[in-house]
Amino acid sequence: xxxxxxxxxxxxRKEGQNVTLSCEQNLNHDAMYWYRQDxxxxxxxxxxxxxxxxxxxxxxxxGYSVSREKKESFPLTVTSAQxxxxxxxxxxxxxxxxxxTEAFFxxxxxxxxx
Amino acid sequence: KNQVEQSPQSLIILEGKNCxxxxxxxxxxxxxxxxxxxxxxxxxxxxxxxxxxxxxxSNGRYTAxxxxxxxxxxxxxxxxxxxxxxSYICVVGGPRVRFxxxxxxxxxP
Numbered sequence: 001x002x003x004x005x006x007x008x009x010x011x012x013r014k015e016g017q018n019v020t021l022s023c024e025q026n027l028n029h030d031a032m033y034w035y036r037q038d039x040x041x042x043x044x045x046x047x048x049x050x051x052x053x054x055x056x057x058x059x060x061x062x063g064y065s066v067s068r069e070k071k072e073s074f075p076l077t078v079t080s081a082q083x084x085x086x087x088x089x090x091x092x093x094x095x096x097x098x099x100x101t102e103a104f105f106x107x108x109x110x111x112x113x114x
Numbered sequence: 115k116n117q118v119e120q121s122p123q124s125l126i127i128l129e130g131k132n133c134x135x136x137x138x139x140x141x142x143x144x145x146x147x148x149x150x151x152x153x154x155x156x157x158x159x160x161x162x163x164x165x166x167x168x169x170x171x172s173n174g175r176y177t178a179x180x181x182x183x184x185x186x187x188x189x190x191x192x193x194x195x196x197x198x199x200x201s202y203i204c205v206v207g208g209p210r211v212r213f214x215x216x217x218x219x220x221x222x223p
Contacts, residue, residue: 006157031211042123042215043203050210090157094211102148103205103213105157 003027006091006106013078013085013113021076021109023091029104031096032074036060037088037108046089049074050096078111086113117141118206120214128222131194135217137187137204145207149178149189152201152216161189161202194221 004025013019023032034046045058049068063082068074074093078085088110094103121136137147146165150158162171162178164187171178175198177190191198199221204214 033211033213035213040124040218042120042201042218043213044215045213088155092213094207096210102160102163103150103211105150105152105159107157108155110155 004091004093004104004106006089006109008109009107011109011111013111015113016080018077018079019085019111021078021089021091021111023074023076023093023106024072025093025104026072027093027104028071029093029095030071031094032068033092033094033103034058034064034066034074034076035090035092037090043090046076085111087111116212116215118204118212118214120202120204120217122217123215124218124220126220126222127194129194129196133191133194133219135189135191135202135219137189137206137214139185139187139204139206139212139214141185141206141208141212143208144182144185147178147180147187147207148205149176149187150203150205152203154200158201158203191219196221196223 007022033048035043047066049055065077091106118139148163149161152158164180166182175192180187201216203216
């Protein structure tokens with residue numbers, strides 16, 4: 001079945017450590033996105049990528065890094081420089097624009113810093 | 115400024131009441147608009163999609179409207195249920211897909 005998969009569902013990290021969240025899709029989508037969601041708040045864009053080997057900063061990119069070496073994969077690294085990393089992280093994918101713009105979302109990863 | 119603005123940010127209503135959520139966008143050229151429902155701790159799922167030629171689309175108790183001239187869409191929920199408590203996200207297609215921040219709806223008994 002086609003879809004977008006985030007892993008793990010829950011992740012615990014010690015302060016000062018980097019951690020990488022996985023996002024994989026088999027929908028042949030060119031565009032992929034990472035969003036952060038805090039309790040009671042809306043989606044905030046961290047990074048997005050419209051095509052392989054290219055990505056752009058979103059509104060809250062500080063303390064995060066991404067790579068897009070393969071079309072199917074868009075991993076997000078939360079670095080120790082991110083001051084408040086505890087949050088719910090959502091990955092999405094879509095065709096980059098035009099008529100085929102249904103965005104598919106993963107089930108999210110809840111990151112907790114302990 | 116985000117090209118997709120949703121209002122209100124949050125809303126609390128009593129079970130059985132109706133409510134309307136708003137999505138205003140500046141995306142151009144516009145191709146389509148989708149509303150998603152996100153239960154707490156889950157990924158969003160699609161509720162409705164409308165292209166520029168459609169001005170209303172229903173999915174059970176959910177009715178979405180679109181005015182492409184004023185670049186506004188609304189999601190109307192009729193006879194709300196406790197299970198409608200969720201975040202509702204507006205996503206607009208154009209040269210690039212743009213996501214609204216969402217409206218958090220709480221339905222109380």
